[in-house]
Amino acid sequence: MSKRFLAAALLLSVSFAPAYAAKTSLVVGMPIEPPGLDPTVAAPVAIREVTWANLYEGLVRIDRNGKVQPLLAKSWEISPDGLTYTFRLQEGVKFHDGTTFDSADVKFAFDRARAPTSTNAQKQIFAPIDAIETPDPQTVVIKLKETSGNFLYYLGWGDAVIVAPETAENNKANPVGTGPFKFKSWTRGDRVELTRNPDYWQKDKIKLDSVTFRFISDAQAQVAALRAGDVDAFPNLGAPELFTEFQKDKRFSAVAGNTEGEIVAGMNNAKKPFDDVRVRRALMHAIDRKALIEGAYSGFGQPIGSFFSPNNPAFVDMTSVIPYDTAKAKALLAEAGYGNGLSITIKSPQMAYASRSAELIAAMLSEVGVDMKIIPTEFPAKWIEEVFKNKDYDVTIVAHTEPLDIDIFARDNYYFNYKNDKFKALIAEAAKTTDEKARYAKYAEAQKILAEDVPALFLFQLPKLGVWNAKLKGMWENSPVPANDVTEVSWTE
């Protein structure tokens, strides 16, 4: 009886809520539907863009400035030798199914991620772990085999969120985490609905009652959905040429920020003529990054001269190391024995940024006597097979979207076929360095090596073109991790 009365009262209060009461629902548009909702068993960015920080939480989190902040771990100590991490966990935290979160869940989640049968896409995060101990429910001690400068940072990624042993197996279709929003429904092909977690451990901070992620792949349809008010926010609009219209429209906030994606034209460094650094430098000199960004991305996006995200505190601008200079490009080509011209190919995937860039680069290279033929390929399936696995290519172009991934140039057998022992040693050292300043210095040096050695043509940082209702606040301007973190979002009226 009283329950029914309460429900009726609630219903009335909702339907007669004064017009000025702030809205508490949010509809976020995304271009791609996630394949499953478990970020610990698959790589796609879309999974993180729905679940990270909203549904699942890690021991730590990355904030909007790219800094590591406490989350499920309220504090931690690192032993002087850098090998033992002792985490003190938040108390009173519950998973969405009502079970209590404690140190055993942390041990389970990390042991699952590093097990031989694990399908964690970033298994190397857990590689330094030697043992995980749980002296009491609120304490986790992680012992490492070797020091790891970025260990805490990696624990803030979607691949390292804490999942419960009771529910982990079904997280792909029915996710259970500790986050401020819990899973309500998934209309496949259309939307994922999340609803407020009434038992959230810091529920006072959360302003929204429901969050809906809608998947709209067509750029025109994205714009139509925003204009019609079907979608409140598109954190990553697909069409840069339509973005400027939103900048003029007072009903919307249109913010151009940075992602962690570096757009690079990778070269097959083991293959002639790309094994000659003079050729690689010449190609880099031939590219006018500003004109490229103008043509390929309507002028949005920051030029890069090396392989590091401008969001990262260790970023150094390297665009002046090999600037646009066609005379120098021609001279270098002549010196390398290609004064009479050079014919190469580029395998270009279907993404608009890639195919447009490939065309512009081909035009720029023809200015210095290089004939570059464009071969279309399909991302991800064909590209992974042909370029990434079989290394059957001259030049290719993709955005590398993982944060802090400069180490791909140090990996053996990576598709660039790039070998530089000095660089490799430097990256290994940086990864082990726990002192922040010293680590940043090593990363700066590594950026310089790449800028001078040009294993890939460094083009520009993939921008994050966000459009949302002007009354929304708390949306992320940049994405230092792939995410649509709505935990700080609210309506102003």
Add this chain to the structure above:
Amino acid sequence: MLRLVLSRLVSLAVTLLFVSLAIFLILEVLPGDPAAIMLGTAAREDTLAALRQELGLDQPALLRYLEWIGGILHGDLGTSITYKMPVSTLVAERMAVTLPLSLLAILISTLLALPLGVAAAARRDGAVDRAVLVFSQLGVAVPNFWIGLIFILFFSTWLGWFPAGGFPGWENGVAPALQALLLPAVALALPQAAVLTRVTRSATLEVIGADFVRTARAKGVDRSATLRRHVVPNALIPVTTILGLQLSFFFGGAILVENVFNLPGLGRLAYQALNQRDLVVIKDIVLIFSGLVIVVNFLVDIGYAILDPRLRSRA
């Protein structure tokens, strides 16, 4: 009649078997490793191997083919690699959009085309005929996804009468669901209606010129009764053929229109599955699409026999 149905049924089953083999072989040689796509470029070799084993991709091809066909015969379409749920559930969810969308489009297209085509033929070179000619020229020339975009701009963004895309689901009522399907159905129907109008018009014209029509008129049957009783039933035979052929275009066209209107239909599922190399889903959907076209053609064959008594005796 029974013999006709039986012989057609046997050829239907044989065709489906060959289609399934073709689908499987094409997907075998299609480049792309589902495990590598799922785990991205940072994945380690041991992780990839673990996933391949989990997905059963390490089994020999023949075994996988037999398992697939065997499953289908038992009503089991397998489990989607990306969604981790039964394909039958996925397909059923998507059919709830694509089937009504296609049927609605066929209905609109037929209701538009038949009267227009007959009316145009009834008074050749008259005002109606000229208007119909312009309409059908435009309809054939303009692609359905473009019509869709214009509709969205006009009816959704500008007038606000319809949602700009998406589907609320049947569980939230029939009216909002139909509202979401109407614009895409019209966009899908118009180009096909244009073709069908032309066919109806020329088929009707041909019958109007036939001797038996002149005889009927000479015997004193009035104009509209001749049209109704003698001309239209005879003109329907070529029209049915085209309608049967068009059904496959409706399913194919649905892929584009579903994308523009952001409808969670079978076409978009197929597109997405192909992109992700969700081989289980692709195989099933292509088989279902092929099966639908084959079954529709079977029904059209039977339909001829019903419409045209001459065919019944011949079979």
